[in-house]
Amino acid sequence: MNTDTTTITEKSSWRDYYDLCKPKVVALLLLTSIVGVVLASPPGEISIFILVMSTLGIGLGAAAGAAINQIVERESDARMDRTENRPLPQGRVSQQHAFIFAMLMAAASVFILTAWINVLTAALTFASMIGYAVVYTMYLKKATPQNIVIGGLAGAAPPLLGWASVTGTIDAHALLLVLIIYTWTPPHFWALAIHRRDDYAKVNLPMLPVTHGIEFTKYSILGYTILMFMVTLLPYLAYMRGEFYLVSAVILGLYFFYKVFLLMFSSRKNAAIMTFVYSINYLMLLFISMVIDHYFSNEINQFLCGTVQYNCF
The missing domain is CATH 1.10.357.140 (UbiA prenyltransferase)
Incomplete structure (x- = not known):
């Protein structure tokens, strides 16, 4: 040695x-x-x-x-x-x-x-x-x-x-979960790439903010966030998850849009890294909401609807 x-x-x-x-x-x-x-x-x-x-x-x-x-x-x-x-x-x-x-x-x-x-x-x-x-x-x-x-x-x-x-087996419902993370990845990573643009430029890595500019990257983040939001509704539309998940996905998604709009239109220097941080919390909470819905969907619907009848929405 x-x-x-x-x-x-x-x-x-x-x-x-x-x-x-x-x-x-x-x-x-x-x-x-x-x-x-x-x-x-x-x-x-x-x-x-x-x-x-x-x-x-x-x-x-x-x-x-x-x-x-x-x-x-x-x-x-x-x-x-x-x-x-x-x-x-x-x-x-x-x-x-x-x-x-x-x-x-x-x-x-x-x-x-x-x-x-x-x-x-x-x-x-x-x-x-x-x-x-x-x-x-x-x-x-x-x-x-x-x-x-x-x-x-x-x-x-x-x-x-x-x-x-x-x-x-490879199940269609599992592929929906993969699709959620796949569409979440670009806005998650590009927010970090904006924050660390100079770092990536220094080592000649062709990250989107380096090759196409920060403004183009911001609009790309918005586009993928819209796509991600629509994809997160699919577990409900496919009868994979219930109303609790739907409400959670909408609320978490709308706050994601808020973070993206701050990134696009505010002058805050930390907007990019804050979008990145929220994207991590977003994915964690979204997947946790699926587990809660999986175990307690009946109880949640009874509480929300004020009746023992399931699926009253």
């Missing part, structure tokens, strides 16, 4: 490897996969074993993809204010050790899901990991300002993975 690697290893801590996993991103992905498990299970009949093992396997796959992403982008990360303190640019973890760590997590993910869940979930999880770590990170991100649109499917997959963990 050479001296540089030894020095890096001695400075490494569990926290550095934890940071390689992008824990906040993975946590949001796991929330949506857990919701997929819950919605695919009849109320009160959820398998704790499937919930735990699928969450572990999907989480390890997502973390492996995040670590590979940081290995590939270590040089550009070192030049960006937002990412310069990550473990690889700072030399706290070597590229070799990060790669071994990522491969161990990827292997553990495939093994857990194949052995204790089902082959379909293992295959879909592996495919989404490759989609993010290889297709998006290595190619799309540097090739086109539509990178997040084309590559967004990988990040939208977790609810399908959770659903498939229970059913072993």
Whole structure:
């Protein structure tokens, strides 16, 4: 082992490897996969074993993809204010050790899901990991300002993975959840890209605000927000979810529009990052509302309607 690697290893801590996993991103992905498990299970009949093992396997796959992403982008990360303190640019973890760590997590993910869940979930999880770590990170991100649109499917997959963990099939309702996250991703990410435009320009990444300007990006965010809002109504229109979800989706969506309008027309310097932050809370609350509706739809309708008759709207 050479001296540089030894020095890096001695400075490494569990926290550095934890940071390689992008824990906040993975946590949001796991929330949506857990919701997929819950919605695919009849109320009160959820398998704790499937919930735990699928969450572990999907989480390890997502973390492996995040670590590979940081290995590939270590040089550009070192030049960006937002990412310069990550473990690889700072030399706290070597590229070799990060790669071994990522491969161990990827292997553990495939093994857990194949052995204790089902082959379909293992295959879909592996495919989404490759989609993010290889297709998006290595190619799309540097090739086109539509990178997040084309590559967004990988990040939208977790609810399908959770659903498939229970059913072993690709269900149309699960694909609706994927579509929600897919249409949510551009306004979510482009808001951050506006806030960090100079960072991306510095490393020549063709993010939409860099290639087409901030104003064009704002209108693109509005367009995708309209599309996202319409898509979030589909679970109700498809009789997948009830009135509580519908009301929640409308309220959360209208506030999303408010944030987007502030981004477009106000002079607040923090409007972009505030839109980005709300988009995270929006997705969390939207998916949580599905779980509440799943378990308590009858009780909620009785309360709202003042009668024991279901579906009185």
